[in-house]
Amino acid sequence: MLPKFSHLRPATLREALAALDASDARIHGGGTDLVGCLRDRVFTTERVVSLSAIPELRGIAATGDGGLRIGATATLTEIAGHPAIADRFTAIADAARVVASPQLRNQGTIAGNLCQKPRCWYYRGDFHCLRKGGELCYAYEGENQHHCIFGGDLCYIVHPSDTAPALAALGAVCRVSSASATRSVPVDRLHVPPSVDPRRETVLEPDEVVTELVLPAPPAGLRSSYLKIRSRNAWDFALAGVALALVFDGDIVRSARVFLSGAAPVPWRSTAVEAAITGQALDAATIAAAASAAVAGAEPLSGNAYKLALFEGLVAGQLEAIRG
């Protein structure tokens, strides 16, 4: 059951920003994550500010320099079906398409997807764990088959967003506004690792709204993709996922950005995979090396060592697929 809160649905961004200065106001994009958190008592709020009536936050359009602007409240369905995204920013369409279920994609927004709360079952359940202000991470010695193999520190979640690794790989930048200022935050610096603060997911302040995402023009030779593996073929988060954004020069990978989902508390940049493939043709040996690089240094927990083989297999498969 939901707590009692007031619900505001302003028609302009300015009004929304003004309404957010109340200390525990929460932003509502599509609400698919927010409402679940409120119902499960992950946190509470007295004021919900909906972005759904604000025209300036919507839409997907090309920018003058060949890039793309995605409004914060563009839905995952819109993104998955957008021809320019599928064509030039493939990883993002791939990612949007595999989120949750059709209903949730119709309702869920891209900004909400980036800012969603963790899916750790202790965090969502009736456990006062460290991230919720308690003392203890229950996952560490508990049921951690879905938890992280990289970057765990006091808290061992995996970041749940499918679009974040794809956006990060393609160099997307969030435009962020508050009542007093506007700033840019690259998606690959949006999320906060637990080593910095285990109780915070993004660098955004509570009164800051993501207004849009800006993608740079794709360089010549760019190919990108995203794939996730899940234990159920729909309506399920990633056990493991990989976003690739590789710039090819003929057969040779000139530059690479590789981000993993299901691996770490934040979208996990795998510089090891990038190093293993940059300057190389994607032959069998390079792919094998990249696959092992993907899990080099991983620190599996008691119940998730299977993710090592999974990431190796996934990365190898996706490199083969993108090589064509």
Next chain:
Amino acid sequence: MTERTDYHIGGTPPETPGNDAAAGPWPATTVVGSRQPRIDAYERVSGTAVYPHDVSLPGMLHGAILRCPHAHARVLAVDTAAAEKMPGVAAVITAATPGADIPWYERDGGFASTLFDPHCRHQGEEVAAVAAETPLQAVDAIRAIRVTYEELPFVVDDTAALAPGAPAIHDGGNLIGEPRVRSRGDIAAGFAEAEVVVEGVYRTSCQIHAPMEPHGSVARWDGNRLTVWDSTQGVYDVQERLAAALELPRSSVRVIGPYMGGGFGSKLETGKYTVIATLLARMTARPVKIFLPREDCFTSTGNRPANTMTIKIGAKADGTLTAIEYASSGSGGAYFGDAGTGALPAYLYQVANLHAIDTTVHTNAGKARPMRAPGVPQAAWALEQAMDELAAKLGLDPLELRLRNIPATLQAGPGLPFTSQHLRECLVKGAEAFGWAEAVARPPDEGHLRRGVGLAAGMWFYSGGPPSTVVVKLHADGSANLNMGASDIGCGTKTWAAMIVAEELGVPLEQIQVEHADTATTQYATSSGGSKTVPSDSPAVLAAARSVKHQLIGFAAEQLGVPADDLVYADLALTSRSDPSKTLKVTEIGMLGRRGVVVGTGYREPNPEGSFTAPTCAQFCEVEVDTRTGGLRILRFLGAHDSGRVLNRLTFDNQVFGGMAMGIGLGVTEERVLDRQTGRMVNANLHDYKIPTMLDVAGDHACLPIDEPDHAFNTTGAKGLGEPATIPTAAAVGNAVARALGVRISDAPLTPRRILDALAAQRKEA
């Protein structure tokens, strides 16, 4: 020990009186056996059907139940002062409320607990409840109740539950009853005779029923008369339990539940929530509705227990089985659930020497309840995979091995004959339709995508039988009402019942209305469980229709002045055989017009003595495993089912597809996860607990009925199907995965994790 075709537990066999009109088999059918959409499909799909969850009465209050969050605790104090003062709160009930000390959970003829037992033996036990004006106020109020718990040591692992020093969940230790033994022949001699022996340990995980409609009831008092709308599989069972709990005559308790959103066994037992709603309604003199939140359905309304099964099979070189030794253990939960699985290994195949033992233990977790073929899909997971291992060792096709061991008679006691049993046809015709021979001849895949096929067989042991009473009313305009007590738990009960009346009397389906599942207005039936609704109630429906027909023939004979046995009844008309000019439409029968209706009553006659009825089946599937990611795709499934006569081919197919989907859940995706540190369930929601979606079941599925009426069993010749449909599914997937990978994964569900771990172990060994 001997087993019989059971439709009751303990006591003298139930019965209903004999029928006045003889009911021989149908010579041929036109409606029965065809594909008919459900007669209430429009209501269900359009949302006009009123499920108990939809019931809203004037002045109705909403109840909520406070549950123990701990796996094992003792309630020391309950402070409801704050809750009672909350806005909208009309009543609060706890163990201390007069009249709330109702005994609960039967054991040895007595009771082991109470409605609000201060000794909370699992997460989700009922501690207090509230009735308030709105559902939100009720939830706010239960949160305002302050409970002081003494947390107790807990055990959620069934092996640990029997270890010395394990916390005792009930006085007398954690073993539930005595282990059940099924035994015949000489097991040592059987293995001595064997030329090949296989052994293995197989495990399944705990599965939750998770019906679409949550559990719940609405209760209303009218003086001393109680009416309850309940999402239940059996209104008469709930009536009986409520009458006992509230010390009322049964006639004062009316239970209504014609639409209900699924149960799979979890709604066979009367819920504490139902009794709590009646108590709150009495305290407030207003109707009270309690529907459980989904989390509570996961922790507190039953489950299919996890099982560990050890099996050893011996066979001669030609594949003839010589011995089976089987031991199964599982948890009945904190109360007296049954985790036994030994029936299938005891009966599926012809084997003279058998020893099967079932051990059921208490753990601090929700009580097990029957779930779609209780124990049998788990046993199939073990037995049918072990049979494949045996086939491999013998160098036999798994199909051939099974065909060599079809039981000639019931493999227990005096070896009763089956009323009918077509396991061989299921296997042979199923294999043919599936293309088994070609599929097994295909060379193994080389790359990382590996396809494999698998099959498994199954048998079910409850047949249905008396009592059942059904009334058919034929109106003067030739339309009919059908009145029966059975619940339609989603299987299409109303539709096949109407089809039988249409077949027998010629009334068009659209002109038949079915009243059912209401203890005040419909006739006695047992609960819809055990796949016994069709075999128990369809003969009674037929008998009721025959009784109407019998009376009509009598009236028409008098009116036409011909002997009754000269009349032929067809298409709602009666015609003389000797003088076809003498004919009468049913609507022209004077007596019918004068009486307004003709009422026919039909009873379920007893099952035949000295025989045993067992539906059988075989399912076949093809899977593709990605060895890189552990991903498993079910490419196709075929179920060949001997359930006697097919009444409605459309819902027959649907039962089979639904059973397969549920079996894929058991085999591939579903698993209750209890936190080892606290004993609490971490995936008590529909997202983390993974019921298969349309993308997880077979893209291509087929149903092949072995449509042989079992006339030795009952007059319609129909046997049960709902449970057989899910028995071999998980095992067939297990066998297909083993064939695809060349490694057998003995623990279900086959998640990417288990597949990858098994492949890693395989690489290590190589």
